Structure formats: structure tokens, C-alpha cells
Amino acid sequence: MDTNNEHVHCLIIGSGPAGYTAAIYAARANLKPVLYQGIQPGGQLTITTEVENYPGYPDGVQGPEMMVEFEQQAKRMGTDIRYGLATEVDFSVRPFKVQVDEEKWLEADAVIMATGASAQWLGLESEQRLNGFGVSACAVCDGFFFKGKEVCIIGGGDTAAEEALYLSKICSKVHMFVRRDELRASKIMQERVLNASNIKMYWNTEVDEILGDDKVEAVRVKNNKTGEKQEIAVSAYFVAIGHRPNSDLLKGWVDMDESGYVKTIPGSTKTNIEGVFVAGDLQDKIYRQAVTAAGSGCMAALDAERYLSMLEHLKHSNNSLQENNQQIKTGS
Template sequence: MDNQQAERTHLLIIGSGPAGYTAAIYAARANLKPMLYQGIQPGGQLTITTEVENYPGFPEGIQGPELMIHFEKQAQRMGADLRYGLATKVDFSTQPYKVWIDEEKLIEADAVIIATGASAKWLNIESEQRLNGYGVSACAVCDGFFFRGKEVAIVGAGDTAAEEALYLSKLCSTVHMLIRREEMRASKVMQERVKNTANIKIYWNTETDEILGDKTVEAVRIKNRKSGEMHEIAVKGFFVAIGHNPNSEVFKPFLNMDEAGYILTQPGTAKTNVEGVFAAGDVQDKIYRQAVTAAGSGCMAALDAERYLSEKGL
């Protein structure tokens, strides 16, 4: 595809979760006329959650999809050009930067904000997806509050799983921690904290056979990997903490990333190793992964992009 077929924009935003929409709001208010492509899941991970109680400004809570509709409408009202489409190829080697949408449409941009988020890793069992948002969750900090005083299960053996199990232990009566092997991958310190927490019960050599419940989670059926024995545990919540995959694959030839694929940004900024390319939200944040922190980093990315374009006279 040659340059004559390309569409040109000062600022292209890739992704439409809290980070992407916030970046669009700030950039549009700065009269940058941003173009935003919403990606494969417009609204991001919040569109597959139910109640959101920890986003400021909604004292009664709000449904995740509804919150993202508010974000989208605000970005539109500010003048952002919102479009459907997925970035399938990029070329950040020369200015203007080139981004191909759905493998066919070429966009040339003076600056790019990447806000493609991260996708939770799942166990890939039918009941997990059917009950997602109805007792099944991939974020204890987001949803643990709904299970105060109740029994829950959590799957995972790394530091994230240990941290989330400890978080849940402060809210829930019992946390059943399901670990596939005879040992945890978590750091020794985190392992000791988990083992020394009275209401965390660890199940070694255990995998999830099925999450039970018609409309909400009622129990989990587990299988001992050595004996083959099946066992049911009555729980109201089931948390998957086996990690996330940042949606960054298409950018790997050009951007510095950590071993897990999270885009590296300069501390205190949204700047990547490529001048004029910025990253915000869960695609560069493997620590906090909250809607409010993603929105904050989207704001940072828009302000950084505005300064960059101004300094370049663009």
C-alpha cells in the first residue's frame, strides 16, 4: 500500500479501554483531533465485568459496560474520531509512523498512543466463561469486596496469586488456593505469608475440573493430579490468577518490552524507546491493573503526546 492511499492524523490512539478513551478526551480537548481505533474489544476488560464499585464518582457503583459507554460518549463529545478496527501491523522505523488497520487500511500518524491493554489468562473450561462476572473473576482487588465473609477459591501459584489470596483472606471467611504442582512459583516471602495465613487452605497437585452453578458460582469440582480423586468445595467466588498477556505482539519489532511482553515506559512518563510513541494502561502496567490507574496513565500519555507534537511544531 503506497502513501497516496494512506490517511494522515496528528495523533493515533490504539485501544479503547479507560486508558485509550481518557487519552482521547485529553487530546481532543487540546485540539489535537485524535483518531482512535477501538480494537477487538471496544471498552476493554470492563465490558466483561458486572458491578464496578471502586471507580471514583459513582457512589452507588456502576456496571462495567455502562461505565465504558460513559467514557466513549465523553470522548466523542470532545471531538475524538472513534472508529472500529484492529491494528494488525505497524512500522515505527520512520516518521510519520505507519499503522495498518485490519490488514488493509493504512494510517500515518505523527504520534501514537498504545492503549491495547492486557488479557487475563484463563483455564479454558466452559463454566469459567459462562459464569464470568457471576462469581468468576480474574481480579481479586476489583471483585473481592463482593465476597465478604464468604468462601472463595483461587487458582494460581505465582506472586500475583499469592498477593490476591492474601488480599482475599482479609475479606473472605476461607480462601481455597488451588495449585497444580507440589510447590509454588511465588517468592519465598510470599509463600511464607500465604502458608502462615490461617484462613488460606492450600491444595497441592490440584486442578480445576469444573466450576459448578447455574446462574452464579456455587462450588468448584477439583481433581487431585496424582490420585485422580475428585472433590467438590462449596464456594461463592472463583478467582483465576494465572497471569495476563499484554496485547503487545504487533509492536514487538520496534518497542522495548519486559520478558512478559509489557511495553517499557520511561519512569514517570508514558514515553517508550521510540520518540513520539507512547504507551498507557495495562499494556505497560503489570502491577496495578486498575481502571483508575489506566485512566491516569491515559491522561499522562495524552499530555506527553501534546508536548511532543508541540515541540516538533506538528
């Protein structure tokens, strides 16, 4: 296998808060990290407008601006940041092999995967056009901007129920659209949603279109039983039909749960393959916040540093042992 003769000590795949934080810590530890940014440099925060809940930004910050600052800090520490997409891995050999852009193979002593997760959308053109202008896949991130206003949420599972309850505490009214005639959420979550006075349920209801030229102004919904359509004025549209971890690259190599989130050894970022670490939303289906992703990026770099130090120690021990054996053989 052609590796183009490039050997990387610590390879980081992904460039959201997890990837860049791992790079900052790895560079400071002199691991000479190489980071590939992937298909969306900066990750999901590049399609977020205002970020107000990340510590250190008292006046808030634009998501893309924050990711540029993360990148600049990682670069200043000495990270080799490259644009490219990891397309294949081979973790059966050491050093590990990672292919970039379907052509170049690299060898890496340690790999930190931070490819994140992607929100699932209904697929409406207006979802993408108004993304960041009232359309969001994270109520905890963006709900605050619509304090006291009417909003809607799409979904019927636990995530949708949790986010609807969160929104109900800060918004005047939450319109909840559910495709079926019941919620998929757990019983306790169903009870809480159905008992919330300002959450209005719409059963057998699907979103037909989001209305508004440069921001969300209303949604047009359709009853999938009767075909009846209606327009409802809202200031924000939250979709909560699930996230999909970007873990296809790792299938068959590392342990995952039934949804494709990578499993880690509890209390660490270690996978079942020694020397391969994961950080951020790729392994976190519970919190999914920029600050928790950054925290796990720090953990991954520290785990990688300890692993690489152990490798160096073993290498020196083996060399010393070989030298001793050689001396014994030669009688010196």
C-alpha cells in the same frame, strides 16, 4: 505503501479506560485524535459487572455502562472513534504507519498504544459462561462482593499469593488450588499465605469444572497425582495464573520486558521510539486498575501533546531558516 491519503495527527489504539482518557485529553488539546477501538471495545471492563472502586460513582456502576460513558465523553470532546483492529505498524518512518483491519494504512504524527492486557484462563467453558457471575481474574476488583463468603483462587505465583491474602482479609475462607506441590511465589509471600489461618492449601490440584447454572456455587477439583476428585462449595472463583499484555503488534519495534510488557522511560509514557507512547495495562503489570489505566492515559496524551508541539516548533523554525536562506541567495 498505500496510505489511502489519510493522515492522522494523533492516533490512539485501544478503547479501555487508558485509550478513552487519552482521547479526552488529546481532543481537549486540539490534537484531533482518531481512536480505533480494537477487538473488544471498552476493554476488560466490558466483562466486569459491578465496579465500586472507581471515584465518582458513589453507588457503583456496571463496567459496560462506565465504558459507554467514557466513550460518549471522548466523542463529545471531538474524538473520531472508529471500530477497527490495528494489525501492523511501521515505526521506521515518520509519520508512523499503522495498518487497520489488514487493509487500510494510516499515517500518524504521534501514536498512543493502549491495547491493554488479557487475563490468562484455564480454558474451561464454565469460566467464560460464568464470567462476571462469580468468575473473576481480579480479586482486588471483585473480592468485596463476596465479603464473608467462601471463595477459591487458582495459581501459585506472587499474584495468586497476593490475591489470596487480599481475599483472606474479607472472605471467611479461601481455598487455594496449586498445580504443583509447592508455590512459585517468593519466600516472603509463601510464608504469609501458609501462615494465614483461613487460607486452605490444595497441592497438586487442578480445577476440573466450575459448578452453577447462573452463578458460581461450587468447583470440582482433581488431584493430579491420585486422580481423586472432590466438590467444594464456593461463592466465587478467582483465577490468578497471569496476564498477557496485548503487545504482539509492537514486537520488534519497542522495548519490552521478558513478559511482553512495554518498557517506558521512567516518569513518563514514552517508549524508546520518540513519538510512540503507551498507556494502561500494556505497560503496567503491577496495579492493573481502571483508575491507574485512566491516569496513564492522561499522561500519554500530555506527553503526546508536548511531542507534537515540539514538532510544530521545529517545523516553523526550519521553514523560517529556509526562507532566510532563500532571501540571502536572492539578495533580497
